[in-house]
Amino acid sequence: MLGKASRLGQVFAASLLACHVAVANAENSATAPDEIVLKNGSRLIGTVTGSRDGVVTMETEFAGTLSIAQDQIDQMRTNEVFVLKLEDGTVVEDQPIVVQDNELLLPASVNGDGAYSLTQLQLVNPEPWELGQGYKWSGLVSAALTLQDGNTDSEEFDYRLESVWRSLRDRYTLKLQGEIDEANDVKSAENWKALAKYDYFIDGPWYWGMNAGAEQDKFADLDLRYYIGPYMGRQFYEAPELTVSAEGGLVYVNEDFVVADDKEYPGANWTVHASSNYLGGDSRLYLDHHGILNLDDAQDLILNTTLGLAFPLMFNVEAAAELLVEYDSGAPSAVDKVDQTYRFRIGYSW
Known part of the structure; x- marks a missing residue:
């Protein structure tokens, strides 16, 4: 009887030891x-x-x-x-x-x-969209507001909105930006630009697309300029260290002026976008360039360039310092052909 109990005790002890070893091995494997x-x-x-x-x-x-x-x-x-x-x-x-x-x-x-x-x-x-499941939605909403009281009461408000829907097959892009300035309750600047794009990826880094844009700046005599046309694009690099893409195509351009004569013409259209996290700290250097050349008059050229540095503040809030240079060789004689703007903005991205 005692021998049988002893054998049962040995079996129980061996089983307990085996369980302990198995649990220990599982914990070691997990960690x-x-x-x-x-x-x-x-x-x-x-x-x-x-x-x-x-x-x-x-x-x-x-x-x-x-x-x-x-x-x-x-x-x-x-x-x-x-x-x-x-x-x-x-x-x-x-x-x-x-x-x-x-x-x-x-x-x-x-x-x-x-x-x-x-x-x-x-x-x-x-991510799901990278497996062909739907779209990835990203965007940016930002604004800059400057108030000044004293001999001159002034208000300056800049805004910018961007939204992009991206899938493995195609991409939709919407952009809107503008500026409203007042001094002593009198407007000194009011302008806006809007852009809609569709890209279809065809082979590797290549894609084709359609873009339509419009802008207004009555203080520069521009009541409305709009353009529409196709283009081909290529993604040269796509990595956090360096992202570079370029597009080129043809557009139909229509320009309505407040005082100057209206005009319409075929144009060559191109864009360049580049960004880099080279400076580290989750900061981002970026360059956006857009140009339109009048194919009926090679002296008529429009160039818009934005150079900026964005850096995160908290959560998805970012700050950015930008230099905007706008050149329009076909602007009326009473309007400066070059316009430079220095801007500091706060925005939310997703």
Whole structure:
């Protein structure tokens, strides 16, 4: 009887020990850090949080967030599973990241030999729109207000609104900006510009589109200018360090002036956009340039350029300092051909 009880006790103790070991192993597996080994032999320990634009991000205790170029990684192992999107559009769900000799190891059901180059990993945990599900909505609302009391009571109000809907197939863009200035209850400036664009992506970085714009500045004798036309565009670079895109096309332009003679003409239309986080701290340098050349009169040229520096304040609120230069060689003789504006604005982006 005692022998039987002893054997039961031994079995119970062994079972308890096995459960304890299993739980300990599970806890160790759950808390084990991710690991990256670089081609130069350096070993990084932390938590891999994502990969985008050829850069893997890892949270570490010793250096915060690290950004590592994919082509510098020799080995990598994560304990968490992710959704992986490859360059060829293949999507792999619930998959840990395992890399050996810069090869991304995947199940044989994804690829016959189960291996891709790590540089073929386009996104980790992509957003729904990046998987072809709907649109990503982003935008900006900002304003600048200046009040002055004294010998001259003045008010200056600038506003800007932007909204973009982006999918894998196409993109819609709406922009509106304007200015209203008063001095001693008399308006000294009132102008606005509006732009609507549609882009359709055709192959790689190339896309075609249609744009329609309008503007008014009665203090510059412009009652209304509007234009519409098609264009071709190319995204040259698209990364946080540098984003550059350019577009060129043809437009029909109609100009109504308050005093000067109205005119209409075919034009060549181009735009350039560039931005960079080179200065760090989540700041953003940006350049927006737009031009229209009168094809009936090469001396008639319109150039609008904005150069700015934006930086975050809190949450999604940002501040920006801008220089706007507007040139219109066809402006009436009583109006300056060049207009420069220095602006500081506060805005909310999403």
